[in-house]
Amino acid sequence: MTTEATTAPAHGAPAHGDDLPNYLTHERGIKSWMTTLDHKRIGMMYLASILAAFFLGGVMALLVRTELLFAGRTIMNADTYNQVFTLHGAIMVFLFIIPSVPGALGNFFLPIMLGAKDVAFPRLNLASFYIYCFGAIFLVIGIIVGHVDTGWTFYTPYSARADNSVIWMTMGVFILGFSSILTGVNFIATVHTMRAPGINWRRLPLFIWGIYATSVIQVLATPVLAITLLLLTMEKALGIAVFDPAIGGDPVLFQHFFWFYSHPAVYIMILPGMAVVNELIGTFSRRKIFGYMFVAMSSVALALLGFLVWGHHMFTSGMSEYSTMVFSALTFLVAIPSGVKVFNWVATLYQGSISLASPMLYALGFIALFTIGGVTGLFLGTLSTDIHLHDTYFVVAHFHYVMVGGTVFGFLGGLHYWWPKMTGKMYDENWARVAWLLVFTGFNVTFFSQFVLGSQGMPRRYYDYLPRFHNLHMTSSGGAYILGVGFLIMAVMFIKSLRSGAKASENPWGSAGYEWLTTTPPHPHNFDEQPVITRGPYDYHICTDLELFEGHHKDFVASGSEAE
Ligand code: HEM
Ligand SMILES: [Cu+2]
Numbered sequence: 001m002t003t004e005a006t007t008a009p010a011h012g013a014p015a016h017g018d019d020l021p022n023y024l025t026h027e028r029g030i031k032s033w034m035t036t037l038d039h040k041r042i043g044m045m046y047l048a049s050i051l052a053a054f055f056l057g058g059v060m061a062l063l064v065r066t067e068l069l070f071a072g073r074t075i076m077n078a079d080t081y082n083q084v085f086t087l088h089g090a091i092m093v094f095l096f097i098i099p100s101v102p103g104a105l106g107n108f109f110l111p112i113m114l115g116a117k118d119v120a121f122p123r124l125n126l127a128s129f130y131i132y133c134f135g136a137i138f139l140v141i142g143i144i145v146g147h148v149d150t151g152w153t154f155y156t157p158y159s160a161r162a163d164n165s166v167i168w169m170t171m172g173v174f175i176l177g178f179s180s181i182l183t184g185v186n187f188i189a190t191v192h193t194m195r196a197p198g199i200n201w202r203r204l205p206l207f208i209w210g211i212y213a214t215s216v217i218q219v220l221a222t223p224v225l226a227i228t229l230l231l232l233t234m235e236k237a238l239g240i241a242v243f244d245p246a247i248g249g250d251p252v253l254f255q256h257f258f259w260f261y262s263h264p265a266v267y268i269m270i271l272p273g274m275a276v277v278n279e280l281i282g283t284f285s286r287r288k289i290f291g292y293m294f295v296a297m298s299s300v301a302l303a304l305l306g307f308l309v310w311g312h313h314m315f316t317s318g319m320s321e322y323s324t325m326v327f328s329a330l331t332f333l334v335a336i337p338s339g340v341k342v343f344n345w346v347a348t349l350y351q352g353s354i355s356l357a358s359p360m361l362y363a364l365g366f367i368a369l370f371t372i373g374g375v376t377g378l379f380l381g382t383l384s385t386d387i388h389l390h391d392t393y394f395v396v397a398h399f400h401y402v403m404v405g406g407t408v409f410g411f412l413g414g415l416h417y418w419w420p421k422m423t424g425k426m427y428d429e430n431w432a433r434v435a436w437l438l439v440f441t442g443f444n445v446t447f448f449s450q451f452v453l454g455s456q457g458m459p460r461r462y463y464d465y466l467p468r469f470h471n472l473h474m475t476s477s478g479g480a481y482i483l484g485v486g487f488l489i490m491a492v493m494f495i496k497s498l499r500s501g502a503k504a505s506e507n508p509w510g511s512a513g514y515e516w517l518t519t520t521p522p523h524p525h526n527f528d529e530q531p532v533i534t535r536g537p538y539d540y541h542i543c544t545d546l547e548l549f550e551g552h553h554k555d556f557v558a559s560g561s562e563a564e
Contacts, residue, residue: 020528022424022521037122038524042129043108044422049133050104053095056140058487060088065446065480068473071465081463082149089152090143090169094176095136097403098265100411101272102183102218103132106211108422110187112515112522113205115196115531120189128182135175142168151461153262156243156254160235167236170229177226180268184218187211198533205513205537206282206295210275213299217264217271217306225261228254252317259310267306269403271299273366273410274341280363280413281345283511285352288538291344298337305334315386324383331381338374342367357509358432362413365440369405373398376451391461394454400447412439412490419494420508424521425501431493438486445479510548513537 023040033041063084067074076084107125111118119125142148146165150158159166191204191212204212231242232254241248282289289295311319311327345367354360376398379385389395420426449472454460458469465473507516514537518526535542 020519020523022519023524024424024521026524035126037118037126039107039111039118039122039125040422040522040526042125043104043106045129046099046103046107046132047105049129049136050096050100053091053136054100057088057091057096058484060084060091062480062484064088065477067463068465069477071467071470078463079147079149082151082461083143083147085461086149086151087140087143090139090173092403093152093265093269094139094173097269097407098176098180099132099183100407101276101414102187102211102214103129105276105411105414105418106183106187106272109418109515110190110208110211111194112518112526113208113513113537114190114194115199115514115527115533116190116194117525117527119186120193121186124182124186128179128186131175131179131182135172135177135179137172138175139169139172142166142172153258154229154232155258156232156249156251157245159232160244160249160251161246164236167233170233174226174229174233177222177229180218181222184215184222187215188219191215196531196533199514202293203533203536204296205515206278206289206292206299207275209296210271210278210299213303214268214271214275216300217268217303221261221264221268221307224257225265228257228261231257252314252319255314255317256310259313260307263310263313264303264306266399266402267302269407270370271302273370273407274299276410276414276417277345277363277366279511279513280359280417281348282538282540283417283509283513284357284360284363285349285354286510286540287348287352288536288540289344290347290350291340292536292538294340295344298340301337302334305330305337309334309381312381312386315383316390328381328383332378335374335378342371342374358429358436359413359417359509361433361436361440362409362416365436366406366409366413369401369409369443373401373403373405376401389454391459392454393450393458393460396460397447397450397454400443400450404443404447417509418515419497420504421515421518421520421522423498423501424504425497426504426508427493427497427501431489435486435490435493438482438489440486442479442481442483442486446476446483447479449473449475449479505549507549510545512540512543512548516548 023038027036033045036042063075064081067076067081067084107119142165146163146168148162148166148169150162150166150169154166154170191208195204231240234240235242235244235249239247243249243251243254245251278289278295309327309331311323312331315324315327356364376394380389380395380398416427416432453469453472453476456469456472458465458472504520506520509516512535514531514533517531
């Protein structure tokens with residue numbers, strides 16, 4: 001076909017890209033940001049907010065680890081400790097990790113990768129951001145002012161009887177839920193209706209498939225949490241018996257409701273991380289992703305299977321034995337689509353032409369750490385071993401391997417990878433590698449020791465411990481400090497890049513992904529004419545290096561032989 005010929009470059013002048021206004025400079029001033037409907041600016045505002053949340057949550061983590069350096073009181077009393085880990089968990093889950101990839105990177109890149117001008121509902125998108133801010137303020141103030149110490153799971157009957165300030169926190173999460181649902185609806189509508197000509201479902205970047213599957217869970221699962229929290233709030237405020245056995249409620253019902261949301265929610269957290277890793281693996285091994293359709297469908301399978309396994313958090317809650325067996329068996333099924341992804345990534349790397357640039361280091365870190373997190377999840381899904389490991393540090397280690405080793409690594413990989421496109425600046429690659437090494441090492445020292453602690457019986461959420469756990473706790477805290485230094489270096493590196501980084505080219509990594517077809521930084525409407533896509537996002541075999549690195553953005557046509 002001759003698609004290329006029919007969409008020949010409208011602007012041939014070579015200097016063209018440089019003097020175009022970009023989304024950062026075409027309007028200036030705080031007001032233009034606060035009222036913007038541009039998905040890129042909204043993405044950047046999410047980025048700033050979630051990084052602030054990550055910093056706050058990180059400080060809390062260091063406080064927790066410092067307290068645990070020695071047995072007995074180290075820097076705070078037991079009550080304060082309970083509040084600090086509640087703050088840490090709630091901030092990390094609700095304010096950082098859930099909105100991280102979708103809110104920041106998804107908002108910025110989903111429309112661009114679809115060749116669209118914006119998301120389907122730009123006003124709703126801005127509303128989602130403000131709802132997020134509003135909920136975040138509620139949540140943090142609620143915990144701090146109310147001294148909430150329920151942990152991020154608000155388990156009843158404790159939360160039902162605790163001080164009424166729990167209501168602030170549940171309302172905060174309730175509000176945040178709307179932000180999540182509205183973003184999900186927006187992305188689903190965008191993927192269905194705004195794809196550029198030539199982007200069919202088989203050419204959808206795998207990042208989009210992952211965000212799409214995530215959006216489906218956000219829309220279906222989040223309302224369950226919202227209603228659960230509303231019930232808890234009504235129980236506390238009006239004395240209606242729902243969860244508190246003292247007035248005739250059922251506390252285990254709360255656990256069912258909570259995990260009916262929160263297990264799918266762990267896929268809200270991990271799928272976006274996987275989504276980013278697909279892009280990184282493709283670009284830095286310069287190969288078509290092995291088994292594209294299987295990888296895409298495994299995201300959808302995870303999203304659906306994730307709804308069937310919530311009971312694995314409740315093996316020790318006194319459920320019937322038959323249901324524990326069913327939940328255990330179903331939990332093993334989840335390993336299949338997860339395994340499909342890991343095997344396909346490894347198969348893509350095999351015989352790929354691999355470059356170990358900093359984003360790729362995070363992707364490889366993801367594969368290694370997520371695999372450890374996932375496999376230890378199987379230990380926890382096994383009835384007999386879970387009875388021993390439940391509520392120990394083994395669980396803490398497991399979910400940090402998945403959430404930090406997985407999602408946070410995926411997010412950081414994506415942040416490095418897309419930083420040049422978002423900001424127009426390069427960062428110092430050497431410092432990026434140093435930071436990666438510290439983060440990777442610190443992470444493993446912190447959390448691997450917790451697998452050992454947990455298997456030896458150290459319970460989670462305890463402020464104190466027996467002397468025999470001292471060495472392992474010391475090691476874990478030491479690792480947390482290394483991790484902290486790694487993040488500090490990364491922060492300095494990014495700030496330096498903003499201030500004095502070298503100018504980024506259009507496609508510094510030579511990626512075949514569609515998002516690199518725009519200018520750097522993208523101009524306000526992403527493309528000045530409708531792009532027409534004539535090849536897949538990983539078709540390295542039909543792209544020349546010259547085409548990738550020099551960029552063909554000026555005609556917005558990704559030329560290739562597979563035109564339809
Ligand atoms: C970056 C370094 C991090 C360190 C050193 C760290 C450390 C800790 C520690 C020591 C605990 C308390 C364990 C207990 O006594 O039960 C904890 C709990 C927790 N962390 Fe982290 N964490 C980090 C990052 C994260 C991230 C990125 C997330 C989220 C995605 C996260 C989610 C949680 C959750 C959900 C809990 C449970 C809180 C609760 O029991 O209510 N953490 N973390
Ligand atoms: Cu689960």
